[in-house]
Amino acid sequence: MSENKPSIWQRYLSANPVTISFLAILLGFIVGAGVIIFSSADVLHAWSQIFNSPGGILHALKVTFDNVGAAYRAMFTGSVIDPTTFWHALSTGSGWDAALTPLSETLTYAAPLVIISIGVAISFETGLFNIGANGQAILGGIAGTAFGSMIHLPMFLHLPLTLLCGIAAGAFFGLIPGVLKALTGAHEVIVTLMLNYVVAFFLLYSLLSTPLQLPGQANDLSRVILPSAQLPTFFNTATTLRVNWGIVIAIGVVAFGWWFLNRSTMGFDFRVTGANPNAARASGINPKKIIIYVFLISGGLAGLAGVVQVDGTTHSLDGGFLIGSAGIGFTAITVSLLGRNKPINVFWGAILFSALGVGGRIMQAETGIPLDLATIIQSAVVLFVATPVMVQEIFRLREGTVHTIQLNTKGWGS
Amino acid sequence: MTTVTTPVNVIRRDTPVGRTRVIGGIMIAMALFIMWVFAFGASSKATSIITFNPLNTSGGAPWTLGNLTVPSRLSDVVLALIALGTGIETIVRIPAKRVMARFGFVSVLFLLGLFVWTVRSGGPSPTNFIDLTDILVNASGITMVLIYGSMAGIMCERAGVVNIAIEGQFLGGAFVGAIVASATNSFVFATFAGAIVGALLGWVLAFFAIRYRSDQVIVGVVLVTMIGSLTNFLNLTFLTPYQQFNTGVTPNSIPIPLLDKIPIIGPLLFNQNMFFYLMYLLVGAMSFGLFKTKWGLRVRAVGEHPQAAASVGIRVKGVRYFNTILGGAIGGVGGVAFIALHGQFNPGFTSGLGYIALAALIFGRWRPAGAVVASIIFGLTSMLASGLQSFNVPVSSEILGMFPYIITIAVVSGLIGRVRAPAADGIPYKQD
Structure with missing residues (x-):
């Protein structure tokens, strides 16, 4: 390291969190491209024929780029903006619905993802690993649906109480691993993972039994949340624009997360515990109390995410609620690792991964490449983010400020 | 006295x-x-x-x-x-x-x-008899897979690498095992293929955990999700159009003469498929290897105190790489064993079995014999969840389905009392 202050350019090329994140995303897409190439019969066939004709290698390259390009193009146009429909709207003044639908979808899916990711980021920042966010969110969704669909109240009471129900259910469910860890030392990873399976069964159970199941329905479908409890959308419900007040709540949660981690006393205790548990204990912070509060807050936010999802977007539950390809809880883990637990970065990470998910659906519809590609890309991104030294070596970056992410919980408890 | x-x-x-x-x-x-x-x-x-x-x-x-x-x-x-x-x-x-x-x-x-x-x-039950042998035989399949999983975990954790990716090794092994078994109709080849895929996944875990000292829990969880979605992906792009590679063949039972005639024990222990007998060998070899040989002593030294082990000339990273890869291979074979049980590959069909295996090895205090006992308990519980439904028990199947997971939570919450992991388990080793 030189004594001189590095130039801006040198700083960009050092292993700092922003550069590492961008490069990790790039590597993730390269991995995804590799998966597309090796699973596409067309591409493999083209490569097997490169010696049969003089232009074989060019043809093979073209087929490769066409396939990968089509997939990623569908992902982009499906989640951000489709230039043709956008131009059409711009030139004719009509069709703005269709032009804005991709963005609206991305924001709609981002709302719960932002909220749950802030919750996971708070647990990470304290050195705890809440993989149970998925279950907490589902339970929040169940509680919110039950309250929103079966109780009749005026809207100014009904909507906030429905959201509170979700928060309470998620917090309660977060309390289980928190208390077990604080009292018995049970490793939160196993407990929360197992609770996810328990919740999956509970979701089916509640959708197939009397109070919550849609009356007259034999399938796993819930009652519909009453209009007085639904999160209002920004636009007329006749349009395809589903973006709703959930995204505003999400921005509020980001602000809360920033305030909590950076300005509040408890957040300070959390971060001290996360940075060095022994120092925290020595300075009089009760680690058991911290563990329980972390899971309470993290679970509460996950529950809020669940209720925002059902209350703003789907309005009723089905058996696949929030489970999807890998579950919103897993995506939240990747998002908060990508954002390195900084609420504002987490927000942008959530928008990106939400776009990846929304675009992945369009990609599946248009090119037949399964949606799971989005999850593969996400996992790859987070693997690289969690291993900054590797990214640094691949791109030959200078030493920087980034550190390998380490959790506090080592071994398997008491 | x-x-x-x-x-x-x-x-x-x-x-x-x-x-x-x-x-x-x-x-x-x-x-x-x-x-x-x-x-x-x-x-x-x-x-x-x-x-x-x-x-x-x-x-x-x-x-x-x-x-x-x-x-x-x-x-x-x-x-x-x-x-x-x-x-x-x-x-x-x-x-x-x-x-x-x-x-x-x-x-x-x-x-x-x-x-x-x-x-x-x-x-309320339509039948008013219970077949004890059948219950035990039904539970034995899941138990076998759990034993493979917990052996995979013990192999890694005794050397100080947390293998939370057992679920991923199961899925990877099961996917490849299904293809090879369908294509060649031979479960011996499938076993080798599963072991290779598992070893590869073990190597990835070891690469990130040892070379880059990444957090092993994060890497493990990410690997599980990656393999989970990759097998989903390949299942849709490859197995769905080419169903001849997912025919659902299962291996035949190999009865051991005379021993298989013993009531209860015979059908349970001596009239099973090859994976069962392989499991006996594996558990025996691991119990002996880890606790009675020089190799085992070195492995445990690396898992307990890598610095001390290094000071007497043991190559800590080498031991960790070897054990993690070997553990991954065992996990992969476990996946093939699961295919042997289940027939066809379905995405995500191991439904958390790898994590239950992890709990079983904790319950068994990182000892092969203990993990076997724990796996039997979990196996019986899982069977109970599915088996009781046929008796019209007045509890819904969804509630019964939660049972194995709740028991796992109870177990890791220290119902077992004090457990002590290998001291360096999960802690990256830094050479001075």
């Missing part, structure tokens, strides 16, 4: 006093449950039939054993009293050893009481 008395404060308890009391309390609660729900839930005239002959006798039937017809209420009362006695004994005497063995005994009594109650004549 020896005349040498040990001072009280030297007794090394497996389970602390307070926790022993709690476990004793749980045992008494279970006894009372047998009494109130099972014994008095059956009419005094009801009888239950317990049979011992397997329903499926394709591999050759064992010597037949007569059916046992018992009065439902009376036998449940007896079971409850035995359980109550054990529970009270635990609370009063606070034994220093074998608290968990007592708990296991009461759990078995509880299961027996449950069976007697579910199949009582005049009850």
Whole structure:
């Protein structure tokens, strides 16, 4: 390291969190491209024929780029903006619905993802690993649906109480691993993972039994949340624009997360515990109390995410609620690792991964490449983010400020 | 009895006093449950039939054993009293050893009481007999997969690498195993293919954990998700259009002459597929290897105190790489064993079995024999969840499905008492 202050350019090329994140995303897409190439019969066939004709290698390259390009193009146009429909709207003044639908979808899916990711980021920042966010969110969704669909109240009471129900259910469910860890030392990873399976069964159970199941329905479908409890959308419900007040709540949660981690006393205790548990204990912070509060807050936010999802977007539950390809809880883990637990970065990470998910659906519809590609890309991104030294070596970056992410919980408890 | 008395404060308890009391309390609660729900839930005239002959006798039937017809209420009362006695004994005497063995005994009594109650004549169940052999044989499949998984975990964790990716190794091994088994119709080839894929995944874990000292739990969880979605992806792009690669072949049972004729034990232990016998070898080899050989001593030294191990010339990273790759291979074979059980590959069909295997190895205190016992308990519980539904038990199948997971939570929450992982488990090794 030189004594001189590095130039801006040198700083960009050092292993700092922003550069590492961008490069990790790039590597993730390269991995995804590799998966597309090796699973596409067309591409493999083209490569097997490169010696049969003089232009074989060019043809093979073209087929490769066409396939990968089509997939990623569908992902982009499906989640951000489709230039043709956008131009059409711009030139004719009509069709703005269709032009804005991709963005609206991305924001709609981002709302719960932002909220749950802030919750996971708070647990990470304290050195705890809440993989149970998925279950907490589902339970929040169940509680919110039950309250929103079966109780009749005026809207100014009904909507906030429905959201509170979700928060309470998620917090309660977060309390289980928190208390077990604080009292018995049970490793939160196993407990929360197992609770996810328990919740999956509970979701089916509640959708197939009397109070919550849609009356007259034999399938796993819930009652519909009453209009007085639904999160209002920004636009007329006749349009395809589903973006709703959930995204505003999400921005509020980001602000809360920033305030909590950076300005509040408890957040300070959390971060001290996360940075060095022994120092925290020595300075009089009760680690058991911290563990329980972390899971309470993290679970509460996950529950809020669940209720925002059902209350703003789907309005009723089905058996696949929030489970999807890998579950919103897993995506939240990747998002908060990508954002390195900084609420504002987490927000942008959530928008990106939400776009990846929304675009992945369009990609599946248009090119037949399964949606799971989005999850593969996400996992790859987070693997690289969690291993900054590797990214640094691949791109030959200078030493920087980034550190390998380490959790506090080592071994398997008491 | 020896005349040498040990001072009280030297007794090394497996389970602390307070926790022993709690476990004793749980045992008494279970006894009372047998009494109130099972014994008095059956009419005094009801009888239950317990049979011992397997329903499926394709591999050759064992010597037949007569059916046992018992009065439902009376036998449940007896079971409850035995359980109550054990529970009270635990609370009063606070034994220093074998608290968990007592708990296991009461759990078995509880299961027996449950069976007697579910199949009582005049009850809701369509059949009023319970086939003990069949239950055990049904549970043996899941148990086998769990044993493979926990061996995979022990192999890595004894060397200080947390292998939370067992689930991913299962899925990877199962995917490749299904393809190779369908294509070649040979489970020997499938086993090798599964082992190679598992080893590859083990290498990835080792690469990130050892070379880059990444957090092993994060890498493990990410690997599971990646393999999960990759197998989903390939299942849709490859197995769905080419169904000849996912035909659902299963290996034949290989009866061991004479031994397979023993009632109950024969069908359970000596008339199974090749993966079962491979498992015996694996458990035996690992118990011996880890605790009786020089290699095992080195592995455990690396897992307990890598710096000390390095100071006597053991190549810490080399040992960790080798064990993690070997553990991954065992996990991959476990996946093939799961395919052998299940037939066709379905995305995500291991449904958390890898994590339960992880809990089993913790329950078994990082010892192969202990993990086997734990796997049997988990296997029985899982079977119970699916098996009880056929008896029209008045509990919904979704609630029963939660059982194995709740028991896993109970186990890792220290129902077992003090567990001590290898001291360097999960801690990246930094060469000075």
